[in-house]
Amino acid sequence: MKKKFMTTSFNMKKTIFAVVMASASLFICSCSKPDISKPVNTSQVSDDQTTAVKRTTPAPGNYTVGLYVNDNDTSTTDFTGYVFTFKATGVLTAKLGNTTYTGKWESKDNGTELKLDIDGTPPLHEIDKSWNVIKLTNLLINLNDPEHGDAGRDVLIFNRIK
Numbered sequence: 001m002k003k004k005f006m007t008t009s010f011n012m013k014k015t016i017f018a019v020v021m022a023s024a025s026l027f028i029c030s031c032s033k034p035d036i037s038k039p040v041n042t043s044q045v046s047d048d049q050t051t052a053v054k055r056t057t058p059a060p061g062n063y064t065v066g067l068y069v070n071d072n073d074t075s076t077t078d079f080t081g082y083v084f085t086f087k088a089t090g091v092l093t094a095k096l097g098n099t100t101y102t103g104k105w106e107s108k109d110n111g112t113e114l115k116l117d118i119d120g121t122p123p124l125h126e127i128d129k130s131w132n133v134i135k136l137t138n139l140l141i142n143l144n145d146p147e148h149g150d151a152g153r154d155v156l157i158f159n160r161i162k
Contacts, residue, residue, distance in 0.1 A: 056111025058086040059138040063158035070126060072153050078123040084158060086141075092118050103128070111136060113141060129155055 056149025063086065065079035085093045092105040108130070115130040131143035138160065145154035 006043050011148075014136055055136045055138065056086075058105065058114070058136065058158075059160065060088045063141065064161060064162040065156065066159040067155060067157040068123075069153060069155040075123075075126075078126070082123070083161070092116060094118055094120070094122065095122055099153045114141070131156060 011121060020141055028147075063084045065082060067074070068076045068079055077161045081096050081099070083095045085091075085095070086105060088092075090104050094101045094103070096145075099120075101120035101124055103116065103124075105117070106115040107113070108115060112133050113130055114116060114133050116127055118130050119122050129145070129147075131145060133142070134144055135142040140160065140162075141156075141158040143156045
């Protein structure tokens with residue numbers, strides 16, 4: 001009798017194990033990966049999700065400076081009150097109070113370089129140059145200075161105003 005009970009118990013464990021494995025297999029196979037071979041249509045994606053969408057040009061809109069580092073010194077406050085507008089046509093404006101400064105932006109090397117051409121105030125003069133693009137999404141423009149060398153690090157990050 002004891003042998004029959006042990007055999008039945010062993011068979012039951014095998015059956016339960018088989019059911020668990022079959023269920024796990026179905027669960028794993030039912031999961032699908034997103035199709036990354038097709039570009040994302042940002043008009044169908046919410047603003048929170050578009051931060052990951054890589055771009056080659058700045059998304060048109062209004063921006064503030066979230067971070068400005070000049071020669072390893074954080075100088076973000078130099079841009080307090082500025083609102084920058086990147087237009088799809090390549091026009092760049094910087095508004096400070098009632099004064100608007102107009103310049104232009106140009107994307108180069110398939111979006112790896114962004115040239116800002118704007119002047120009018122000392123802070124604008126500081127960013128009037130070509131920058132390496134670190135990250136460019138619908139909500140963020142992250143740049144650094146490719147020519148700065150050993151003198152320090154220059155970083156410029158624009159955050160889009162929603």
